[in-house]
Amino acid sequence: DKQLLCIQMELCNCTLHYWLEKRNRTVDYETLDLHPDVKQIFHEILCGVSYLHSRGLMHRDLKPQNIFLMGNNLHVKIGDFGLIKSVNGNDSICSSPSVEGIPVDFNTTTRVIGSKMYGSPELLSGQKCDTKCDIYSLGILLFEMCSIFTTGMERFETLSELRDKNRCSGKLRRIWSELKIQLIEELINPVAELRPTAEEVLKNPLFDPEHVELPREASADAQLMGFANKKK
Numbered sequence: 001d002k003q004l005l006c007i008q009m010e011l012c013n014c015t016l017h018y019w020l021e022k023r024n025r026t027v028d029y030e031t032l033d034l035h036p037d038v039k040q041i042f043h044e045i046l047c048g049v050s051y052l053h054s055r056g057l058m059h060r061d062l063k064p065q066n067i068f069l070m071g072n073n074l075h076v077k078i079g080d081f082g083l084i085k086s087v088n089g090n091d092s093i094c095s096s097p098s099v100e101g102i103p104v105d106f107n108t109t110t111r112v113i114g115s116k117m118y119g120s121p122e123l124l125s126g127q128k129c130d131t132k133c134d135i136y137s138l139g140i141l142l143f144e145m146c147s148i149f150t151t152g153m154e155r156f157e158t159l160s161e162l163r164d165k166n167r168c169s170g171k172l173r174r175i176w177s178e179l180k181i182q183l184i185e186e187l188i189n190p191v192a193e194l195r196p197t198a199e200e201v202l203k204n205p206l207f208d209p210e211h212v213e214l215p216r217e218a219s220a221d222a223q224l225m226g227f228a229n230k231k232k
Helices: 016-024 036-054 132-145 152-165 170-175 178-187 198-202 216-231
Strands: 067-070 075-078
Touching (some): 016 067, 036 067, 036 075, 036 132, 036 198, 132 152, 132 178
């Protein structure tokens, strides 16, 4: 008799990709920083990635389509572990010899795989990778979560510019806080060794529950106000 293997999986409400598309139709840059879900979602992604890295694993394909959001509280679950790899070079926990029809050698950490828009330079160039390749992807993710794109072309051009220049554009520097800009640029540092670990990012003041994110212009106004009060 013919045997079938059936895998029952949890049904997720939506992906981060879908959530971002929906959100971008309802907010603008003036209200985006007040959107509490951005910090919560990214913090949970960080926690998941930090756990993977603590187990000696790298995901290698972090992108909005692989981040699932559950329930009304948008609880994060990281999915699609088809390209996951052990940092020490042991066999992948996945035994499939191919991904989407493309042969994959799970005994190497140098094959060009993953999604180009979110993949680190060393991953896309076929160099040896470690967990820092996921940190780069997190930087692109955070940038996208803090941005508003009205078209797919705008998103492509903006993210491509970010990858090419390894820094946030002048326009965003006038809108975003210094803390946010600094974190994103640390995450996408082209030199893998200089990127922070996921555990270090979790300690960033940006994710302090009591931290209030202010646009750069508002931060400057607050500093001037504080200086004026001190002089009084």
